[in-house]
Amino acid sequence: MKKIISAAQTRATDSFTITKEGISSIDLMERASKRFVECFLELYPAVSSVCVFAGTGNNGGDGLAIARLLQRNGVDAQAYLVKYADSLSADCKSNFDRLDNCVVLKEGDHTGVNCELIIDAIFGSGLNRPVEGWLADLFDDINRSDVPVVSVDVPSGLFADSSGHGAVIRADDTITFQRPKRSFFVPETGRFTGKWHCVDIGLNEAFIEGQESDFYLIEASDVGLPKREKFSHKGNFGKVQLLAGSYGKMGAAILCAKAIMRSGAGLLTVHIPREGYTAMQVSVPEAMVTVDEGGEFISNPVVQSDASAICIGPGLGVNESTVHGLLQFLRSVEKPLVLDADALNILAQNPLLLKELPSKTVLTPHVGEFHRLFGECKDGFERLERAQQAAKKYDLVIVLKGAHTAVVDSERVVFNNTGNAGMATGGSGDVLAGIITALLGQGMAASEAALSGVYLHGLAGDYAAKKVGEVSLMASDLLESLPYSIDNVRKKKII
Ligand SMILES: NC(=O)C1=CN([C@@H]2O[C@H](COP(=O)(O)OP(=O)(O)OC[C@H]3O[C@@H](n4cnc5c(N)ncnc54)[C@H](OP(=O)(O)O)[C@@H]3O)[C@@H](O)[C@H]2O)[C@@H](O)CC1
Ligand SMILES: Nc1ncnc2c1ncn2[C@@H]1O[C@H](COP(=O)(O)OP(=O)(O)O)[C@@H](O)[C@H]1O
Ligand SMILES: [K+]
Known part of the structure; x- marks a missing residue:
């Protein structure tokens, strides 16, 4: 039986893993991105072109790393940095610097999606208010496109632990890190994830299981x-x-x-x-x-x-x-x-x-x-x-x-x-x-x-x-x- 933890507890596990296991946060992001790509290529082995929409936080950092890793795998991956904040998180910035040809999208910019599949890495578990305004319009465009959408960690705009939400990406698949989130199990919010797949990114399991939570996932x-x-x-x-x-x-x-x-x-x-x-x-x-x-x-x-x-x-x-x-x-x-x-x-x-x-x-x-x-x-x-x-x-x-x-x-x-x-x-x-x-x-x-x-x-x-x-x-x-x-x-x- 696996414990389902909150976004705050995931952040605590993240910090614990970084300090106690001597892995840097950028290496953890790289590992998470690799696990995402492995799972993604199993789900979509024949895909040849993708658009990656990445935010300015760490979910965006994952997205930019994923774009680079997919390019290395021969996939034509075009990254868009959705610049909802003036500055990028440190790890997002490092991954932005490692990527060529990333298009920066700001309020008022228009994007015509021209690819076989969209990867959504705009917001992850750091979402702290409902998505609205021009980001909601962008989400709307993505939701209306007739290509599959795969979300990184959580569909952008969806809170991990509660039901209230503004605009949300409607994913066909969600590849989530370490644990599915509580909102995946509830009909009003779970309908946004499509089929979800959980990948192990090596966060400290003992720490997770030691967290206080009444929620669990049954295993065989x-x-x-x-x-x-x-x-x-x-x-x-x-x-x-x-x-x-x-x-x-x-x-x-x-x-x-x-x-x-x-x-x-x-x-x-x-x-x-x-x-x-x-x-x-x-x-x-x-x-x-x-x-x-x-x-x-x-x-x-x-x-x-x-x-x-x-x-x-x-x-x-x-x-x-x-x-x-x-x-x-x-x-x-x-x-x-x-x-x-x-x-x-x-x-x-x-x-x-x-x-x-x-x-x-x-x-x-x-x-x-x-x-x-x-x-x-x-x-x-x-x-x-x-x-x-x-x-x-x-x-x-x-x-x-x-x-x-x-x-x-x-x-x-x-x-x-x-x-x-x-x-x-x-x-x-x-x-x-x-x-x-x-x-x-x-x-x-x-x-x-x-x-x-x-x-x-x-x-x-x-x-x-x-x-x-x-x-x-x-x-x-x-x-x-x-x-x-x-x-x-x-x-x-x-x-
Ligand atoms: N934990 C782990 O184990 C690992 C986590 N990893 C990855 O990190 C992700 C979490 O990253 P994260 O904490 O940087 O949060 P994320 O969602 O990218 O962005 C937060 C930013 O969004 C902003 N903001 C929020 N709501 C908003 C709104 N409605 N409208 C506009 N802005 C809004 C908020 O801005 P502010 O509140 O300062 O204005 C802040 O700047 C996680 O999902 C996973 O993908 C992996 O890399 C490795 C291991
Ligand atoms: N979308 C779904 N995904 C997985 N299981 C489902 C789904 N819809 C229904 N089920 C399962 O099917 C069963 C339906 O039970 P119930 O609603 O009592 O139907 P009935 O009384 O007609 O047999 C439940 O065990 C439920 O969990
Ligand atoms: K996301």
């Missing part, structure tokens, strides 16, 4: 999977109960049930409305089925006394009898629990129950469900703060789903970086709820089950997207790819 090595011993039997891998489905939404129950079985659960019992019986038995023969007295809706959810974990919610619906039954159920349940979908919507209508949930209950809301549960938030930063407060207050694990799902517990916020926009399709969430419940049922602690589940689910999505493409990806594809995701994490073979 953090994913735990229950061991399967040679003489193990199905009783060793948990008895999972799933309560799900209603008329017209049996698919959610089936997807979730399959995910539970694909994630290693020993035994699964599914409690469903009577009319879903045949569909469930035919689709998931591995599962045992108990039928509710309700034909189209569950009205009498009963806790399975020997269950090691319970999931309730996928496709449940909000019929009055289901609401009544669920409230009773939640008052009596004392098991490791995952609440998803309509269970969350019903809980939102009865928020007093939040404090009665078993400790470490896992809630898996998407943004809409989260707002219903804990109130509207002005942006993703406020949402994360609210999630942290709720996780602490009620001792919950909140899986706040999105492009970078955050697993929030009383101690930390852990972001996920697997998955892709192909997963924005009905049923993906049901699969996730199933994976997390199966891991919980096999004895993993709630936070670990949530983290591992989220990572494996996203990775299954990435494998599925490789196979069928993001557009065609559907939730059943996640189930097909899940075995590869699990197996590759187990063998530590992540592609």
Whole structure:
């Protein structure tokens, strides 16, 4: 797990690395620029001409060094110094002096971009106010150009740690140094980065990990999977109960049930409305089925006394009898629990129950469900703060789903970086709820089950997207790819 630090903490790490490791700041800039170029040429191996827009701070210094290094690699790199300040930072000036033919752009100058790709090195983590005026016009020109834009460290104009912003470069790729920035994970700000790639520029890791921060990024090595011993039997891998489905939404129950079985659960019992019986038995023969007295809706959810974990919610619906039954159920349940979908919507209508949930209950809301549960938030930063407060207050694990799902517990916020926009399709969430419940049922602690589940689910999505493409990806594809995701994490073979 890697700590996500603030811009101020990055500056402190920068100074620490320079003083403690005897590297000069200009050499650190050169190293950062080299790592950028290596990554850039892997992403765009065939590019032959680029325009580099460089500011007067150290991000600009990187840009000018990058232009020189690209020229050395045979790329026709034209640098523009965007002179928003009268003087250049010392390292920017050194790199300016080492470069021939750098065009200086000032207010009122016009630039017609004539290249295959733009590198944006105007502002980095030193941004201290929103970008406006002639710089905003320049950003607008860059954003309107129909060539790819690759940003150095952060898209210029984007704050690393907060949401307010003026004009911002909209990057196709961002090659960031040492750590992704917090704003990359939040929808309102993360949409500017395009795909981000993090390169190691050799800042002192121990210093970074010693900084105070509640924010982390999950890595493959953090994913735990229950061991399967040679003489193990199905009783060793948990008895999972799933309560799900209603008329017209049996698919959610089936997807979730399959995910539970694909994630290693020993035994699964599914409690469903009577009319879903045949569909469930035919689709998931591995599962045992108990039928509710309700034909189209569950009205009498009963806790399975020997269950090691319970999931309730996928496709449940909000019929009055289901609401009544669920409230009773939640008052009596004392098991490791995952609440998803309509269970969350019903809980939102009865928020007093939040404090009665078993400790470490896992809630898996998407943004809409989260707002219903804990109130509207002005942006993703406020949402994360609210999630942290709720996780602490009620001792919950909140899986706040999105492009970078955050697993929030009383101690930390852990972001996920697997998955892709192909997963924005009905049923993906049901699969996730199933994976997390199966891991919980096999004895993993709630936070670990949530983290591992989220990572494996996203990775299954990435494998599925490789196979069928993001557009065609559907939730059943996640189930097909899940075995590869699990197996590759187990063998530590992540592609
Ligand atoms: N840390 C590391 O580990 C390493 C960091 N490196 C690189 O350094 C970058 C950070 O560099 P940095 O600190 O010089 O900041 P950067 O963003 O280039 O410019 C700051 C200037 O912008 C100005 N300014 C701000 N907002 C403005 C606005 N809205 N409109 C107009 N002006 C505005 C502000 O001016 P002032 O406030 O004085 O008016 C100041 O002069 C980092 O992103 C990375 O690329 C690597 O080289 C090596 C390792
Ligand atoms: N753009 C995206 N990038 C990565 N993952 C995504 C994206 N959009 C959705 N997902 C993932 O897909 C799942 C969608 O869940 P949810 O919104 O509950 O859908 P449903 O209830 O229809 O299954 C979540 O795990 C979410 O993190
Ligand atoms: K930049």
